[in-house]
Amino acid sequence: MKKNLKLAVQKKGRLSDKSMQLLRNCGLDIENFQDRLIVSATNFNLDILFLRDDDIPEYVQDNVAHIGIVGENEVLEKGLDVEIVKKLGFGRCSLSLGIPEKSKINDVNDLSNKTIATSYPNILKNYLVENNVEAKVIELSGSVEIAPSLGVADFICDLVSTGNTLKLNKLKKSFKVLDSQAALIKSKIMDEDPELKKLFDKLLERIESSLKAQKSKYIMMNIPKNSLDRIIEIIPSLKSPTVLPLSDENLLAVHAVISENKFWDINEDLKKAGASGILSLPIENIIL
Numbered sequence: 001m002k003k004n005l006k007l008a009v010q011k012k013g014r015l016s017d018k019s020m021q022l023l024r025n026c027g028l029d030i031e032n033f034q035d036r037l038i039v040s041a042t043n044f045n046l047d048i049l050f051l052r053d054d055d056i057p058e059y060v061q062d063n064v065a066h067i068g069i070v071g072e073n074e075v076l077e078k079g080l081d082v083e084i085v086k087k088l089g090f091g092r093c094s095l096s097l098g099i100p101e102k103s104k105i106n107d108v109n110d111l112s113n114k115t116i117a118t119s120y121p122n123i124l125k126n127y128l129v130e131n132n133v134e135a136k137v138i139e140l141s142g143s144v145e146i147a148p149s150l151g152v153a154d155f156i157c158d159l160v161s162t163g164n165t166l167k168l169n170k171l172k173k174s175f176k177v178l179d180s181q182a183a184l185i186k187s188k189i190m191d192e193d194p195e196l197k198k199l200f201d202k203l204l205e206r207i208e209s210s211l212k213a214q215k216s217k218y219i220m221m222n223i224p225k226n227s228l229d230r231i232i233e234i235i236p237s238l239k240s241p242t243v244l245p246l247s248d249e250n251l252l253a254v255h256a257v258i259s260e261n262k263f264w265d266i267n268e269d270l271k272k273a274g275a276s277g278i279l280s281l282p283i284e285n286i287i288l
């Protein structure tokens with residue numbers, strides 16, 4: 001029987017939906033996974049394990065899951081021996097100080113002799129040591145945001161993404177300790193098995209092509225023949241643009257792939273150079 005590559009993802013939380021979306025964008029057909037701990041892709045040798053995000057680095061270190069999708073924050077906190085292969089560009093958040101709405105702190109020195117509740121004691125303690133500040137760190141595994149109102153801690157240090165959790169608990173964000181986002185991690189011994197390595201390389205190639213595609217747009221437009229040189233100057237294309245004749249021989253159609261954030265920048269210039277009917281379309285995959 002062929003071996004399956006085992007991938008761990010967060011069971012329920014900020015990264016769950018986007019992790020599954022990334023896999024689907026890679027062309028993986030995954031059955032309905034509601035409430036199941038493990039599912040297999042029907043068209044790729046891959047098992048998906050749904051775990052608490054805090055546990056993912058350890059499962060991957062031990063090669064129980066060969067690879068995982070998890071926040072960089074969890075990898076740093078656990079300090080385990082796994083390889084960060086790729087940052088995935090979603091699940092962006094910061095590990096920040098949260099303080100009661102009415103409090104005021106200016107910088108890390110104001111934490112001196114205070115009590116701070118967090119699920120990230122290692123990252124926070126390192127940060128305090130680096131800044132020569134002595135404070136008491138209380139480790140809580142969840143619901144950290146209620147610690148100040150219960151009188152258990154003066155401040156908290158927790159992940160902030162939209163800021164809603166802080167707001168709901170009458171806290172505000174103070175300074176940042178760390179930036180984080182979702183990352184693809186891998187066990188350091190997984191690729192000793194050539195069969196698994198082959199599967200991993202194939203999956204990684206698909207992930208990279210899907211991430212690249214998300215950041216790109218396919219643009220099309222019609223232009224007067226005599227403005228072709230100017231239009232090509234304007235388009236910051238991945239490759240040289242495609243130029244096609246139209247039935248009106250004074251016009252040409254130009255197609256190109258550009259990075260998404262450039263689209264609005266060049267739009268005005270294209271129009272000024274005579275382009276019309278400018279379309280932009282999403283791309284599913286790019287294999288260069």
Ligand code: PRP
Binds near residue numbers: 013
């Ligand atoms: C983090 C954090 C907050 C929430 C903040 O939890 O502990 O509860 O996200 O997000 P917000 O600023 O958008 O409200 P996470 O999803 O990492 O789950 P976990 O801590 O339960 O593992």
Ligand code: ZN
Binds near residue numbers: 053054
């Ligand atoms: Zn967690």
